[in-house]
Amino acid sequence: MFDFERQAITDQIKAYCIDQAIPLPETLKWSSIPFNGEWGISTSFFQAAAGEARSGKKVIVPQRAQEIAESVAAQIGTPTGFERVEAVKGYLNLYFSSGEFSLRTVSTVLGEKLDFGRGGSKGEQIMVEFSQPNTHKAFHVGHLRSAILGDVISRITEFAGYDVVRANYIGDIGLHVIKWLWNYRKHHSGEKPKADTTRWMGDLYAETSRRLADDPDLESEVREIYARWDRQDPEIVALWEETRQWSIDGFNELYATLDIRFDRLYSNSEAEKPGKEIVDQLIAANIAVDERPDGPVIVRLDELLGLDKEKYRVLVVLRSDGTALYSTEDLALAKIKINEYNLAKSIYVVDVRQSLHFQQVWKTLELAGYEWSDRCHHLAYELVNLPGNVTMASRDGTVVLLEDLIRESTSRALEVVEEKNPTLTDEEKQTVARAVGMGALKYPMLARDNTKIVTFDWEAALDFNGQAAPYIQYAHVRANSILKRTDIDLSQPMTVPSHQLEPSEIQLVELISRLPNEVQRAAEEFKTLHITNYAYELAKAFNSFYRQCPVLQIAPEVRDFRLRLVEAARQTIANTLNLLGIEAPEKM
């Protein structure tokens, strides 16, 4: 927000250092001063001093850094827009003029509203593929992470300035579907799904697994169905189409509840045929080895690359009976995406267990001459486990179903609303309960680094206190509640605050001003946790301000500034919640 001033000062420091023959590094790194109560920007001269030491001068680095900082401070004086300048422990600290800084920050937010924090267009298209549910299976809490992470990564990158294509990739064919169809034909023929479609489909899948585990001889019946699918037997295809749609309808309901949307829906059934064509090409190009009928079609990656150590190993691209694998379809899907759009990056939000798989697929594509393969990027995230590091598995019935979690979370939220705000109408209570329940459920999935395992436990998921979404929503509600009590027109131009700002006001302005940078950082690193952490700190700064600073019952000049600060805080909180796919309620 002070980019212009910062640049001017940087130029001034550089000119001075060249003049004094001080070896400044190429880029001067600025950061904020890490102390409360005052704010500004800071840079250090350790690198310059170390540079002198290396070039043979006899200097003690920290001491020399301090000398340089002092001389630079003396040289630049106190630039306009700043209150004071100091040299401390090798750092040069420039403290912003608090009134000027507050004015600029608050009026920027009031002007840009919903767009505050939005980055300029980057002129680049990226695709984020996420969720990837398997049809004919349950949708459990483990699947929630990809769905929510992918959704929020899409929101953040879009807000940061990218043209984002949100893609889903439905696992609508494969051994798991064939098994399900086998069981359905044999034991449930003619049955229709109950109201809770996804659960019913999942229950049948679990039943299928049990039957096959109990009697392995039945596998031959399953293989027969797979063969019939492969030659597109009309009866099997028709049954597949009908049952597949049941699952997709069920998923769409869940996505609507989660407020998640997609621009493009891919499925592995549509990638099956083109995948097999790529495999043929690979065989013709001597990249893949066809060992059928005694073995599968494989790509010996390490051998082709002449690697001594195991790295990419061997990728199986087609089963020995000629049926497709995920790898077959992934080869084709990557190509379909690139041909269909103009992608600078093609991102796959998929759990970490598939890292090797993707490295293999993309390396195979590279060997096949597809020079765009380096645009494919695996955004790997760790699993959601149950306490005791137990992995959720559809087969074992250890899963926590998403429907159950949502129901429990919202009904628990409803209890709390009843207690905290009994005067609301029933409809309002329901709305609040949904917003709070869903927010509480999403936040912990987003507030961990992608490489960290999320341990799901009911108690923590349903705790609405502390560092959680409801805390942030509550700050939004309180801000809103102050603003509702006044009819002062905030669109009038504001002036520099006339009063001495309280530490909590300064802290709040400082937090608000950070949103644009946080958005860019989160987008560059594909890390939602920067935004969850920021949102929490912002809410905390607001709550602290709320407690310390009266807004309505104070002298008009102060009140007018604080009202605008409250509106700026409210807007910024709303924008961060929006980025996180979490509702910002007006009351709760």
Added chain:
RNA sequence: GCCCCCAUAGCUCAGUGGAUAGAGCGUCGGCCUCCGGAGCCGAAGACCUGCGUUCGAGUCGCAGUGGGGGUACCA
């Protein structure tokens, strides 16, 4: 065997090579004459080990230890 990830407070997690390592939960103690107490303020409490790189390492490198995952026809 080979590859990847993780290790920070009792528990769950933050931490852009830089100044005093931050939160939440839990524990203990304060705060509703005041815009909503789903809140605010305070206390105690932590970087797995060793060697290196660097003026400076929780952060980078190497080697250990402990945990998790992957590793040819599952996805």
